Amino acid sequence: MDKRYAAQIRLPEIGISGQQRLSESHVLCVGAGGLAASVLPALVAAGVGKITLIDKDVISASNLNRQTLFLPTELGLPKVTQLATRLAAQNPSIAINPIIDNLTLENAYALSNNHDLILDCCDDYQTKLLINDTCVNFKKPWIYASALGWDGQVAMFSNSSLDTPCLRCYSSRIPINSLSCNNSGVLGASVNIVGSFQATLALQTLLQHYENKDKMYIFDLWSLQVQEFIIPYNNNCKHEQLINANYKNYQYTPLTTNELDNFHIIDIRTLTEWENGHLPAAQHVNIGSLISNPEQYLVPSKPTLIYCNQQQLSKLAVDNLRPLGFNVWWLSGGYNAYKEKQG
Ligand SMILES: [Zn+2]
Numbered sequence: 001m002d003k004r005y006a007a008q009i010r011l012p013e014i015g016i017s018g019q020q021r022l023s024e025s026h027v028l029c030v031g032a033g034g035l036a037a038s039v040l041p042a043l044v045a046a047g048v049g050k051i052t053l054i055d056k057d058v059i060s061a062s063n064l065n066r067q068t069l070f071l072p073t074e075l076g077l078p079k080v081t082q083l084a085t086r087l088a089a090q091n092p093s094i095a096i097n098p099i100i101d102n103l104t105l106e107n108a109y110a111l112s113n114n115h116d117l118i119l120d121c122c123d124d125y126q127t128k129l130l131i132n133d134t135c136v137n138f139k140k141p142w143i144y145a146s147a148l149g150w151d152g153q154v155a156m157f158s159n160s161s162l163d164t165p166c167l168r169c170y171s172s173r174i175p176i177n178s179l180s181c182n183n184s185g186v187l188g189a190s191v192n193i194v195g196s197f198q199a200t201l202a203l204q205t206l207l208q209h210y211e212n213k214d215k216m217y218i219f220d221l222w223s224l225q226v227q228e229f230i231i232p233y234n235n236n237c238k239h240e241q242l243i244n245a246n247y248k249n250y251q252y253t254p255l256t257t258n259e260l261d262n263f264h265i266i267d268i269r270t271l272t273e274w275e276n277g278h279l280p281a282a283q284h285v286n287i288g289s290l291i292s293n294p295e296q297y298l299v300p301s302k303p304t305l306i307y308c309n310q311q312q313l314s315k316l317a318v319d320n321l322r323p324l325g326f327n328v329w330w331l332s333g334g335y336n337a338y339k340e341k342q343g
Contacts, residue, residue, distance in 0.1 A: 031122030034066035038195025066188035152219030190221035307331035
């Protein structure tokens with residue numbers, strides 16, 4: 001084993017087998033800002049085998065107080081490529097895969113499926129929910145983190161069983177329109193505390209040491225106090241709805257009506273069923289017409305969500321349209337599930 005890891009191999013919690021495990025691990029890091037600048041050098045130094053970075057942002061001057069791996073000469077360049085260059089130089093034996101993009105409904109499922117652990121290093125709440133839902137679906141562990149103002153939060157959501165809590169179980173405690181660093185202010189030194197904590201939880205997770213799972217750590221980064229509590233499983237969260245043993249890509253389960261706004265919506269049930277009630281903003285299209293003439297009904301600027309009464313027909317439509325390159329999704333549980341949820 002490489003001498004560079006000798007000091008950590010001497011730790012009984014790691015040893016040679018733990019080091020081997022780290023070297024075989026694949027981590028997806030969502031966001032390449034301040035948290036990533038703290039977390040990733042720690043994972044790269046520890047010998048995590050493969051790291052994928054996804055972020056669409058470019059480096060701006062206002063990032064430099066906390067995104068400590070970027071240089072003033074790099075303004076305007078994509079964050080992920082610059083970060084990848086730094087990390088590859090730090091430890092050339094690690095595979096670093098930068099992706100200039102946002103995490104979206106379309107890429108989240110495939111990306112998380114290929115990784116052992118997902119790191120939430122983003123500052124946008126909708127993306128955190130997308131990571132959550134994807135990880136609930138695939139029963140993947142992920143490390144949630146946020147550092148805003150003098151408040152820091154870190155948690156490892158294990159998704160190890162059906163009744164482990166998820167971010168939505170906890171989210172009543174997070175303001176939905178949570179501020180981002182740009183408007184609430186943040187200090188680089190405090191982001192580093194949160195990021196180091198996140199890195200430690202990440203390494204523990206990869207080493208299959210789960211004692212600190214499903215606990216929220218709350219930092220007061222000014223008074224330097226840390227509190228922890230076990231995140232309660234919330235029966236009202238119904239996050240098990242996100243889990244489907246027959247899960248297939250391109251299934252979509254909205255948990256709030258607002259989430260449907262992201263889609264162009266097509267109803268492929270019979271005209272009578274449509275006339276008796278349908279989703280707001282939906283368009284009625286016969287499934288045969290849709291499959292034979294999709295250009296006429298699909299809107300290029302938006303993903304399309306197709307629903308039937310349950311889901312067999314909409315899955316069939318998606319199975320036909322996806323290979324043609326259309327960004328289409330089927331509504332999990334169909335109109336019946338939607339109606340039931342509305343009460
Ligand atoms: Zn939940």
